[in-house]
Amino acid sequence: MSMLEIRNYTKTYGTGKKAADNVSLTVEPGDIYGFIGHNGAGKSTTIRAVVGVLDFTEGEILIDGHSVKEEPIACKSITAYIPDNPDLYENLTGIQYLNFIADVFDISAKEREEAIRKYADLFEITKDLGDLIGSYSHGMKQKVAIISALIHKPKLLVLDEPFVGLDPKATFTLKNIMHELCEEGTAVFFSTHVLDVAEKLCNKIAIIKGGQIIASGTMEELTHGNSLESVFMEVIDEK
DSSP states (O other): OOEEEEEEEEEEOOOOEEEEEEEEEEEOTTTTEEEETTTTTSSSHHHHTTTTTTTOOOOEEEEEEEEETHHHHHHHHHEEEOSSSSSOOOTBBHHHHHHHHHHHTOOOOHHHHHHHHHHHHHHHHHTGTTSBGGGGGGHHHHHHHHHHHTTTTTTTTESEEEETTTOOOHHHHHHHHHHHHHHOEEEEEESOHHHHHHHHHHEEEEEEETTTTEEEEEEHHHHHHHHHHHHHHHHHOOO
């Protein structure tokens, strides 16, 4: 079964402008699926509908066979979402926030302790977890958001521009974690406009322009040995 299936998703705003126009794509377990396009192309609109933040009337979105509209709790229980600008509770310490998220997902004391220790060490913020989130830099907040997303071992990890604001070492760490999760059967769906990262990381790609998918498939199908950047510029200019 597909981990994420978007069928003919359309989002029209009050002005009549279609931010997403008949978007369809499928993400399988183990995929690292890159969603690329210019700013304003419809990436964030689609992602926010997938994770249940943005309501929609046209089309259907399924997560592990469950409807986002009809079964939101079932979908959210197996999904983790990291927005491009994480909005955390700044009056909590890092460890309080992570425990709060673990409580939401009913994670046992042993499991949360192991996960927090593992990922906090990897992102080198263990010593900072006792500090208030309000004192953190943007990069540190992003690291806490990433750890909070991984605590409940999601089947679907959805990220919106995940590498913006991360230092090179944290970026390398996150890429390794994404690979590790996919080897365990998790599906990763993420937006980016950093094409060289997408080219090295993803096995599948969808290119969106003006709310429409204009190309999609495996990396090999799309590039035929050429660079993703050259393919992207070609299809964007064509359509």
